Amino acid sequence: MKYFFLWREKQDASRDSASGSGDFIKKNQIVALPTETVYGLAGRAESVEAVEKIYEVKRRPISNPLIVHYATQEMALKDGVLCEQGKKLVKKIWPGPLTVVVDKSPDSRVVSLAHCGLASFAIRVPNHPVMHYILNQVGPLAAPSANPSGGVSPTTAEHVHQAFSGTVPVLDAGPCVIGVESTIIDLRFYPFSILRPGYWTLEKLLKEFPDISFQEAQSSDIITPGTSFQHYSPKKPLFLNVSPPFDLEMGIIGFGPLQGDLPTQPFVQLSVKKNIEEAARNIFSALHYLDRSEKCLSIGIVPIPSYGIGAAINDRLTRAALKDHS
Structure with missing residues (x-):
């Protein structure tokens, strides 16, 4: 078992722990990493081996796509195809707790398994210094929540440790500051559809972007994580x-x-x-x-x-x- 710790009060120890996690990921292994929303189970999005491990460890249905995380807006916009209104939206919010569903660029190296072979995929630029540091080291990461599929999402390293009985390495950066997963918006069609509510609520979006139209999603098709009917469940009723x-x-x-x-x-x-x-x-x-x-x-x-x-x-x-x- 490997268990990485990040001591925020000790800069040198922090970088050593983060670098160790990055080296592990470069070898197509998976590591639980912190974001501002929840801890994610991260593996290289350009590696079939790493993405397969995410599905296997989470016991996640292969039909449930993953979110791909990027270090910068520029990297994300290179892989995703966005209209001008969509670009305006993400450029103002990223880095932050917003995921968008877009068509995938033909030049993207993200493996199709990460988005279940769909033409579209879900992308975001997280706002967390540790995740940002590692993304700059290793490139795009597929990173669903670091818990068994359908279970309660983890907002501390201890939650991850308990969920996987210590078998998954986790980089501990303390509790997540937001605590629920990112808002997901489908940018492929206009008006844009909110597929999953989060920090960026409909009211907040309309206030910040009065010239962009949003609507609550109508479709029940699973094109992005966290939208299946049963999810986030404890073992007890x-x-x-x-x-x-x-x-x-x-x-x-x-x-x-x-x-x-x-x-x-x-x-x-x-x-x-x-x-x-x-x-x-x-x-x-x-x-x-x-x-x-x-x-x-x-x-x-x-x-x-x-x-x-x-x-x-x-x-x-x-x-x-x-x-x-x-």
Whole structure:
């Protein structure tokens, strides 16, 4: 087992750890790396061997495409075909938590397995210094979330370590600052379709880009990650919009002050001040914690408002609660 650590307070140790991870990836191995959204299971996007390992380790259906990450806008725009409106969008947001589905350039060296042989593929430029450092070392990386397929997304290195029982090397850069996956927008057709909500909500996009048209996606076809109906699921049954009195065998995820005494069973507070972005940073950690707790048999979460990034939180929770636990 290899387990890389990144000590942010020690610059030399940080570079040594990141360089070691980059060398590992150059050999077509896979490493869990931090982004601003969640930890990703990264391998060279130009290597069939590396991409095959991602699918194998995640036990991911071969029909579910991956997101390809780039170090710079210029590199991403060289591989993807974007219209002028699409270029305007990504140039203002990248690097950042936005993934776009575009047609793939004939000159791209990204292997077709990374996007399931489709003419289109999903690309983004992440905003994280560690990921950026390694992308500059090794080139484009296919990097879905670093967890078994369909499971709870990881926002810390420990989540990755637990999910794969220590068998996957992970570069620890602390908790992810956003906490839910990137917004995904289909730029192939106009108006642009939001395929998966994230930090860049419809309201925020319309405010920042009033001359660009966006719509919520209508199609259920899987052309990009994270849009299958069942996803992000804990092993325990998950129940949404619970309220007191709580089932005593249920671990509770709260948002804001609760009326009366705190539950006697395991309880995790997403944000006592009802800060929706704080809740987004904490939601996957809360699910991981209660899923591992021996003091509850199921998980219940109080209502989460859908304003701002709350739309992304509720998207993930709705998909997570669909798992058949019978």
